[in-house]
Amino acid sequence: MIQIESVKYTYQESPPVFDGFDWxxxxxxxxxILGPSGCGKxxxxxxxxxxxxxxxxxxxxxxxxxxxxxxxxxLILQDYGLLPWSTVRQNVELxxxxxxxxxPDGKHAPTNHHQPLDVDHWLDRLELTPxxxxxxxxxxxxxxxxxxxxxxxxxxxxxxxxxxxxxxLDAPTREGxxxxxxxxxxxxxxxxxxxxxxxxxxxxxxxxxLLLGKPPNQQAMIIENxxxxxxxxxxxxxxxxxxxxxxxxxxxx
Amino acid sequence: MKxxxxxxxxxxxxxxxxxxxxxxxxxxxxxxxxxxxxxxFFQELxxxxxxxxxxxxxxxxxxxxxxxxxxxxxxxxxxxxxxLNSFISPAIYLIYPIPKVVLVPIILLILGIGDFPKITIIFxxxxxxxxVLVRDQAAGLRPELIQSVRSIGAGRRALFRFVYxxxxxxxxxxxxxxxxxxxxxxxxxxxxxxTQKGLGYYIYLNGSTLFNYPAMYAGVVAMSLLGLGxxxxxxxxxxxYCNWQFVT
Numbered sequence: 001m002i003q004i005e006s007v008k009y010t011y012q013e014s015p016p017v018f019d020g021f022d023w024x025x026x027x028x029x030x031x032x033i034l035g036p037s038g039c040g041k042x043x044x045x046x047x048x049x050x051x052x053x054x055x056x057x058x059x060x061x062x063x064x065x066x067x068x069x070x071x072x073x074x075l076i077l078q079d080y081g082l083l084p085w086s087t088v089r090q091n092v093e094l095x096x097x098x099x100x101x102x103x104p105d106g107k108h109a110p111t112n113h114h115q116p117l118d119v120d121h122w123l124d125r126l127e128l129t130p131x132x133x134x135x136x137x138x139x140x141x142x143x144x145x146x147x148x149x150x151x152x153x154x155x156x157x158x159x160x161x162x163x164x165x166x167x168x169l170d171a172p173t174r175e176g177x178x179x180x181x182x183x184x185x186x187x188x189x190x191x192x193x194x195x196x197x198x199x200x201x202x203x204x205x206x207x208x209x210l211l212l213g214k215p216p217n218q219q220a221m222i223i224e225n226x227x228x229x230x231x232x233x234x235x236x237x238x239x240x241x242x243x244x245x246x247x248x249x250x251x252x253x
Numbered sequence: 254m255k256x257x258x259x260x261x262x263x264x265x266x267x268x269x270x271x272x273x274x275x276x277x278x279x280x281x282x283x284x285x286x287x288x289x290x291x292x293x294f295f296q297e298l299x300x301x302x303x304x305x306x307x308x309x310x311x312x313x314x315x316x317x318x319x320x321x322x323x324x325x326x327x328x329x330x331x332x333x334x335x336x337l338n339s340f341i342s343p344a345i346y347l348i349y350p351i352p353k354v355v356l357v358p359i360i361l362l363i364l365g366i367g368d369f370p371k372i373t374i375i376f377x378x379x380x381x382x383x384x385v386l387v388r389d390q391a392a393g394l395r396p397e398l399i400q401s402v403r404s405i406g407a408g409r410r411a412l413f414r415f416v417y418x419x420x421x422x423x424x425x426x427x428x429x430x431x432x433x434x435x436x437x438x439x440x441x442x443x444x445x446x447x448t449q450k451g452l453g454y455y456i457y458l459n460g461s462t463l464f465n466y467p468a469m470y471a472g473v474v475a476m477s478l479l480g481l482g483x484x485x486x487x488x489x490x491x492x493x494y495c496n497w498q499f500v501t
Contacts, residue, residue, distance in 0.1 A: 081401025
């Protein structure tokens with residue numbers, strides 16, 4: 001689904017973050033990008049989101065080169081990106097309103113876009129119905145992140161990009177949302193790319209893990225983790241072993 | 254901030270009482286009692302005061318609309334572009350603190366008679382206030398928020414509609430609230446020159462030429478009602494469109 005070919009990306013006056021980097025993501029995969037801060041995780045996600053454009057090389061999604069955000073991709077950031085002046089319901093409706101604003105032009109909205117009316121369904125699925133009239137400032141961190149997820153899923157994406165989505169949440173909320181994300185992604189058959197610096201999150205969420213190191217990143221280091229995906233996985237020896245392996249690999253970086 | 258009706262009534266009564274006391278104490282024609290001024294106020298309303306009031310109201314509203322239309326977009330652009338802001342901000346800070354009232358003679362000289370110079374002067378006061386506040390508010394918009402909304406499919410136009418305009422509204426209203434007082438004061442000065450309509454002209458004519466003090470005070474009352482009405486409008490707009498700021 002995503003093909004990244006010999007991508008080079010440099011921020012002004014610093015060594016390249018990526019240089020001749022190749023990576024590909026299959027449809028329906030659940031990927032986690034793991035690495036220490038400053039390794040280029042977020043840069044890679046923004047490249048896939050179409051918010052950044054590589055200096056050279058190509059980022060293709062479904063065979064098409066990206067030069068702007070793609071309407072079928074959903075992006076969820078750590079600080080939620082909710083409009084503080086809009087209620088939960090209005091925030092969830094935002095994408096629909098943006099699409100109605102442009103019409104189905106294929107650029108801002110998919111050409112086959114029909115106004116879906118399942119805002120209520122998604123409010124309900126993410127247990128936000130009692131909070132629909134509240135503003136983001138009145139919500140807990142977990143509720144805000146669920147609002148951001150609802151806002152993205154209501155647009156029916158086929159690719160979900162998440163940047164450190166749960167790192168500011170407390171442990172029970174974080175684990176609940178990790179599981180919920182896995183459920184939603186498999187229910188809706190969405191391809192997932194999640195960026196994190198947390199080893200435990202990577203081992204729990206990622207069926208495949210891309211480990212990034214100190215820039216410049218030239219080769220993708222990939223670890224497979226096909227047994228993940230259920231709540232009980234955290235209790236297995238396999239999970240513990242993987243965490244240990246990831247930790248020792250991170251230490252080498 | 255919402256002003257309660259009972260508090261407003263109490264404040265008006267207290268002011269009237271103090272006024273009455275002073276009038277009795279001074280006991281000269283230059284400070285008539287509020288009852289006398291009240292009578293004259295309603296007489297004068299039918300006798301042309303309302304036209305002066307409307308002329309002043311029109312000048313304030315026209316300059317406010319003009320200031321919002323020009324300063325708010327400019328503030329948004331400056332707030333979002335660090336480079337442009339670093340070029341233009343020094344100029345703004347040089348001009349911003351100049352009391353615009355000193356420009357009255359120059360503007361009158363250049364723009365001549367009629368409404369336009371008066372609207373221009375009030376416009377200048379509101380313009381800088383709105384520009385600076387909207388710029389700061391736009392600069393405070395987090396890039397993550399913009400990126401999130403862009404990723405949903407919003408281009409430049411949708412960003413304006415769904416992010417920039419609602420984000421700058423509180424700044425515009427705060428700017429208006431802060432500058433209404435100055436605007437009305439400068440309106441008075443501006444209306445002293447080259448016009449025969451407006452509360453400024455009316456107050457000056459009755460106070461300094463005709464020595465009709467009750468009518469002069471009727472004009473002052475009308476001017477304070479004008480300011481009060483503007484404050485209430487801003488308050489109402491704030492509660493209607495910026496209620497997210499007041500919830501906890």
